Amino acid sequence: MADTILVINAGSSSIKFQLFAIEPGEQLDRRLKGQIEGIGTRPRLFANDANGECAVDQSWTTDEVSELHQALEKLVVFLREYVGSLPVAIGHRVVHGGPEFIEPTLVNSWILDHLLRFVPLAPLHQPNNLAPIRIVLERLPHLLQVACFDTAFHRHHSEIADRYAIPDRFYREGVRRYGFHGLSYEYIALRLPLVAPEIADDRVVVAHLGSGASMCALKGGKSIESSMGFTALDGLPMGTRPGQIDAGVVLYLMNEKGMTVKDVEHFLYHDCGLKGLSGISNDVRDLLTSVDPKAKMALDYFAYRIALFGGMLATALGGIDGLVFTAGIGENAPTIRQAVADRMSCFGIKLSEVANAKNELCISSESSRVTCYVVPTDEELMIARHTLQVLQKHEMPEERRA
Numbered sequence: 571m572a573d574t575i576l577v578i579n580a581g582s583s584s585i586k587f588q589l590f591a592i593e594p595g596e597q598l599d600r601r602l603k604g605q606i607e608g609i610g611t612r613p614r615l616f617a618n619d620a621n622g623e624c625a626v627d628q629s630w631t632t633d634e635v636s637e638l639h640q641a642l643e644k645l646v647v648f649l650r651e652y653v654g655s656l657p658v659a660i661g662h663r664v665v666h667g668g669p670e671f672i673e674p675t676l677v678n679s680w681i682l683d684h685l686l687r688f689v690p691l692a693p694l695h696q697p698n699n700l701a702p703i704r705i706v707l708e709r710l711p712h713l714l715q716v717a718c719f720d721t722a723f724h725r726h727h728s729e730i731a732d733r734y735a736i737p738d739r740f741y742r743e744g745v746r747r748y749g750f751h752g753l754s755y756e757y758i759a760l761r762l763p764l765v766a767p768e769i770a771d772d773r774v775v776v777a778h779l780g781s782g783a784s785m786c787a788l789k790g791g792k793s794i795e796s797s798m799g800f801t802a803l804d805g806l807p808m809g810t811r812p813g814q815i816d817a818g819v820v821l822y823l824m825n826e827k828g829m830t831v832k833d834v835e836h837f838l839y840h841d842c843g844l845k846g847l848s849g850i851s852n853d854v855r856d857l858l859t860s861v862d863p864k865a866k867m868a869l870d871y872f873a874y875r876i877a878l879f880g881g882m883l884a885t886a887l888g889g890i891d892g893l894v895f896t897a898g899i900g901e902n903a904p905t906i907r908q909a910v911a912d913r914m915s916c917f918g919i920k921l922s923e924v925a926n927a928k929n930e931l932c933i934s935s936e937s938s939r940v941t942c943y944v945v946p947t948d949e950e951l952m953i954a955r956h957t958l959q960v961l962q963k964h965e966m967p968e969e970r971r972a
């Protein structure tokens with residue numbers, strides 16, 4: 571097989587990965603998509619090849635694989651067998667690049683230590699994202715690793731968009747409106763000239779609606795505003811997170827309900843959003859098929875908040891020419907897109923019922939003033955591209971490819 575790039579998205583008990591072959595002309599060809607799950611409970615490595623056929627499905631006991639480094643060793647063994655060699659580089663999804671990291675960065679131990687300083691800014695994600703980087707640095711120090719940040723694409727926001735109305739010293743120490751899902755928005759911004767050239771240079775609102783959800787205002791393909799802020803808790807309601815919430819509610823939970831900081835953190839990340847509101851599920855598919863009025867209310871609320879933030883972002887852009895839906899819900903749920911469009915009809919948004927029902931690329935009706943699209947996102951490909959670019963800038967001696 572050609573040289574490959576491994577893309578890793580590491581969570582608390584699972585590592586999602588994809589393998590891309592670097593074909594002639596620097597084309598990246600997806601060869602594997604898989605996951606190691608159940609680390610510490612029921613460790614299992616599975617992956618499908620480019621045709622969706624099973625390439626590996628192996629399980630171990632917790633005695634054999636109880637920790638992350640053992641899981642990574644199993645992955646390395648499998649990749650060596652499957653590909654015949656190690657990847658030339660690993661691209662990692664890293665949720666937080668803090669104020670400084672505004673582009674994908676080759677990681678060494680100094681950079682890693684620096685990235686660890688942002689753990690308090692993303693306590694649930696950053697440590698998991700960084701753990702495999704540390705292990706690979708220790709065990710395979712010649713393997714190039716590139717950190718790709720979810721915050722980086724938003725780091726050119728104006729100061730006014732970047733601030734909270736709190737004393738300046740907090741801004742200087744990093745309490746800022748970072749915005750997330752940047753790799754997804756960057757991918758969409760690069761796709762628009764190809765799939766929607768008439769809006770690519772104009773004012774576009776993108777709704778990334780997955781289990782995490784946010785929206786981004788793109789002006790000429792650059793992010794100028796986001797619904798998310800300091801953490802991935804802000805903005806839209808999500809599967810289990812509430813989105814925008816009055817800080818007074820947090821004070822109430824602590825003062826009146828005796829909840830500790832840890833209790834509140836768990837509550838906000840795991841018990842709220844569509845799950846908390848409906849009392850049924852965090853998954854939009856379950857809510858769409860439920861006859862319970864609470865499911866309908868949760869979905870109405872979701873669409874209402876998306877439309878409200880759409881209005882906010884349209885104001886930041888000084889108008890709106892395009893609306894793009896992406897990620898699990900955005901790509902697959904016509905009912906949600908329709909509900910959002912109906913609530914944003916004051917902007918001249920009108921969907922074609924047929925195109926929307928079929929999840930077509932362009933879903934707006936001919937009379938719509940705003941063109942609306944469904945554009946599938948591909949954060950892993952974005953990470954692989956960034957990794958390749960960093961690799962090309964970096965002088966890569968032949969022996970590192972072994």
Ligand code: ADP
Nearest residue numbers: 779780781782852853854855897898899902903
């Ligand atoms: P993430 O990568 O953030 O985990 P995804 O972008 O894969 O999330 O989106 C996952 C969510 O997408 C699911 O929780 C589910 O609510 C929603 N989803 C996936 N497929 C469909 C579908 N066919 N119809 C409606 N919602 C869907």
